[in-house]
Amino acid sequence: MHAKSLYIHIPFCRRKCLYCDFYSIVYDDNLAVSYVDIIVSQLGSIEKKFSTVYIGGGTPTSLNRRLLERLLKAARLKCDNETEFTVEANPESIDEEKLKTLLDCGVNRLSIGIQSLDERKLKKLGRIHDAAKAADSVILALRRGFKNISADLIFGLWSETLNSWQKELDEALSLPLKHLSCYSLTYEKNTPLFFALQNKSVEPLEDETVAAMYEYAIERLSLRGFKQYEISNFAKEGFECRHNLTYWDNLPYLGLGASAVSYEEGVRSENISSVHDFIKRYTEGRPLEEFSEKLSPLKRAKETAALKIRTKEGIDFGWFKSATGYDFPHLEKKAISALLAKGLIKYKKEGNVPTGIALRHKGFLFCDTVSSALL
Numbered sequence: 001m002h003a004k005s006l007y008i009h010i011p012f013c014r015r016k017c018l019y020c021d022f023y024s025i026v027y028d029d030n031l032a033v034s035y036v037d038i039i040v041s042q043l044g045s046i047e048k049k050f051s052t053v054y055i056g057g058g059t060p061t062s063l064n065r066r067l068l069e070r071l072l073k074a075a076r077l078k079c080d081n082e083t084e085f086t087v088e089a090n091p092e093s094i095d096e097e098k099l100k101t102l103l104d105c106g107v108n109r110l111s112i113g114i115q116s117l118d119e120r121k122l123k124k125l126g127r128i129h130d131a132a133k134a135a136d137s138v139i140l141a142l143r144r145g146f147k148n149i150s151a152d153l154i155f156g157l158w159s160e161t162l163n164s165w166q167k168e169l170d171e172a173l174s175l176p177l178k179h180l181s182c183y184s185l186t187y188e189k190n191t192p193l194f195f196a197l198q199n200k201s202v203e204p205l206e207d208e209t210v211a212a213m214y215e216y217a218i219e220r221l222s223l224r225g226f227k228q229y230e231i232s233n234f235a236k237e238g239f240e241c242r243h244n245l246t247y248w249d250n251l252p253y254l255g256l257g258a259s260a261v262s263y264e265e266g267v268r269s270e271n272i273s274s275v276h277d278f279i280k281r282y283t284e285g286r287p288l289e290e291f292s293e294k295l296s297p298l299k300r301a302k303e304t305a306a307l308k309i310r311t312k313e314g315i316d317f318g319w320f321k322s323a324t325g326y327d328f329p330h331l332e333k334k335a336i337s338a339l340l341a342k343g344l345i346k347y348k349k350e351g352n353v354p355t356g357i358a359l360r361h362k363g364f365l366f367c368d369t370v371s372s373a374l375l
């Protein structure tokens with residue numbers, strides 16, 4: 001196994017949020033016990049340490065404290081002193097006891113899904129926690145001893161204004177955060193918000209307003225020392241999420257749990273989503289994978305390009321050649337011309353010689369267009 005990164009999916013939440021299309025179900029203690037048993041047993045059969053371990057969801061902290069401890073202790077055995085060990089948490093499921101458990105088990109990075117500090121926005125998103133709890137959870141985590149805290153924020157809800165987003169972001173900046181992920185709201189298929197959009201009970205914000213919100217975030221966060229290192233991710237110096245960098249560099253990773261994706265030796269595979277089926281298959285000794293695809297070298301190279309372009313540093317031609325074996329300017333000749341003409345990318349140069357490409361300001365706003373062109 002070459003993967004240096006391990007992802008563990010915990011598919012339970014207290015309640016489903018209105019915009020969410022991640023696989024998760026409402027927490028059930030019996031199911032969670034069986035599920036964690038499987039993950040612990042799978043971890044036990046892995047004989048290596050990882051440089052990043054990321055437990056996400058769902059809501060990992062929705063597990064009861066005993067189960068959480070059991071899972072963390074098993075995951076910790078896959079870490080060494082240098083491992084970035086992240087756990088996702090939600091404000092409603094963080095308390096003194098759980099924070100202590102996380103710290104005692106070696107977790108050194110906490111990613112809190114606060115999503116908003118605006119009461120009305122949180123309600124519209126269907127979140128359980130309120131604004132005070134969101135802020136308190138970050139402060140409590142710091143007091144308990146977490147030095148590396150990240151938070152997620154969503155912007156661009158219907159009826160949200162640039163002014164209210166500015167206030168909210170400034171409030172977030174008063175919290176002891178080292179990392180922020182800012183996402184614009186997307187209306188994912190088959191979510192309650194998607195149906196609300198279809199039946200016109202909500203009207204999406206205009207693109208210009210959403211773009212202005214994003215631009216404000218980039219500018220404001222940079223002034224406050226948060227370096228943008230990917231389209232949606234900002235970090236204080238040295239606090240970039242190493243686990244996510246694995247994805248954007250298209251490096252191998254191992255995923256455990258329902259719906260988890262693994263990527264090893266050019267093969268991408270995905271586990272069955274349903275928790276019930278996952279447990280049933282494991283118990284019956286059947287494969288957990290629902291889907292598996294061997295990527296051709298060309299497809300791997302193209303995917304590497306589409307992922308890496310999301311980062312602020314962009315694609316270095318030398319790096320690309322050693323990572324994929326392909327000559328980037330030759331491979332993406334047509335796409336490069338088209339994207340340059342649209343003002344979405346720029347050349348990085350040494351003297352007059354192009355050494356790579358990176359997104360321009362406009363490219364950050366239309367990154368999906370850029371990624372698709374490279375695929």
Ligand code: SF4
Pocket residue numbers: 012013015016017020021022024057058059090113
């Ligand atoms: S807490 Fe996160 S994973 Fe769970 S439903 Fe809400 S957005 Fe989805």
